[in-house]
Amino acid sequence: MNTYNSISEFPNKKTVVTIGTFDGVHLGHKKVIAKIISNAEELNCESTVLTFFPHPRVVLQNGESLKLLNTIEEKKFLLDKLGLTNLIIHPFDNEFAQLSAEDFVKKILIDQLHVHKIIIGYDHRFGKNRSADIKDLLLFGQKYGFEVEQISAQEIDEIAISSTKIRTSLEEGVITLANGYLGYNYFFSGTVVKGNQLGRTLGFPTANIQIAEDYKLIPKKGVYIVKSKINGKDCIGMMNIGTRPTVDGKNQSIEVHFLDQNIDLYNKKITIELLAFIREEQKFESVEALKNQLEKDKQFCSDYINNSTV
Structure with a gap:
């Protein structure tokens, strides 16, 4: 997959395009990407996703704190696995937001992306103040001279429902449901840093994970x-x-x-996939009681792994 950090970097190639955040790249999104790819093959064009970073809502709503299912690197990884040809991650700022609907179509879709066909949701809005909709795009x-x-x-409702359910499930610790909607295990990556090493004294040494991206949704x-x-090697933890x-x-x-x-x-970057939720965090009456619970948690993990195909 070719990745471009600006629309201006895109070469002179005919495209079949879709536009969106594709946060999570879940099962609903995969249907759209498959449609883009099959159309591109039929029309002898290149399948292309145009997305934005930072998320437009953060810019348009004055720095709203927004937690996302994927970091940019994770999104690249997931879209690449689907067989997409081009991913454009364009910087979204107030200047870009001021483009009129027709300027967006002419300057971006036609002049830069050489769009042959665009596949887009019925509820998609674009242009300054999100003033234009699918009817305008058809005109x-x-x-x-491009197809819409x-x-x-x-399909759009399914995607919206899935995204909401995934976020809610992660926030509630219902990991198996979130993974079912995603079509893969929810994951994050981070660097292992030194902690207070209490786990080592309890007989449970831990890797303390530091995630660089503060916008990543943590369950x-x-x-x-x-x-x-x-x-x-796959390691269970x-x-x-x-x-x-x-x-x-x-x-x-x-x-x-x-x-x-x-x-x-230490100092290595690792990726953690979430398989299941065991229990709530709780305060124990003593460190010894905590250690006893950790032994039970470890046994629960072993039983879970032995009784499932991970």
Whole structure:
């Protein structure tokens, strides 16, 4: 997949285009991408997704705090796996937001992307103040000679419902449901940094994960079963997201104890896949009680893995 960091970088090639955030690149999004790819093959064009960063809502709503399912790098990885030819991640700013609907069509779709066909949702709005809709786009298509195909209301509703359910499920710790809508295990990547090493004293050494992107959605506090590929091997672990109340922790941390592994991961970047939620984070009456619960959590993880195909 070719990736471009600006519309201006795109070469002179005919395209079949769709536009959107595609956050999560979930099962609903995959249907749209498949449609783009098949149309591009039929029309001898290149399948192309135009997306924006930062998210337009953050810019238009004065820095609204918005948590996303994917970082830019994750989105690239997921779209590349689908066989897309081109991904354009254009910087969204107030200047771009001021483009009139026709300027957007003429300067962006025609002059830069050489669009042969655009496949877009029936509810898509574009141009300054989001003033134009699918009816306007159909008229522009007739004027400038490109085809417009609407994604059905049913498909768009499915995508919207899936995105909402995925976010809600992650915020509530219902990981299996979120993974079902995504079509893959929810994941995040981060660098392993030194913590206070309390886990080591308890017999449960942990990798303390630091995620660079503050806009990445972190699931609810609690203990999870997770998986990570380390040195080419799948490693199962139990992860805690929270403030470690038993030891008077204050800042939220993400810590993973890998079962039956003793690997030096400091300063390495690893990817964590979430498999299941075990329990809520809780404050124990003593460190010994915490240790006893961790033993139970570890046994729960082992039983889960032994009874499932991960």
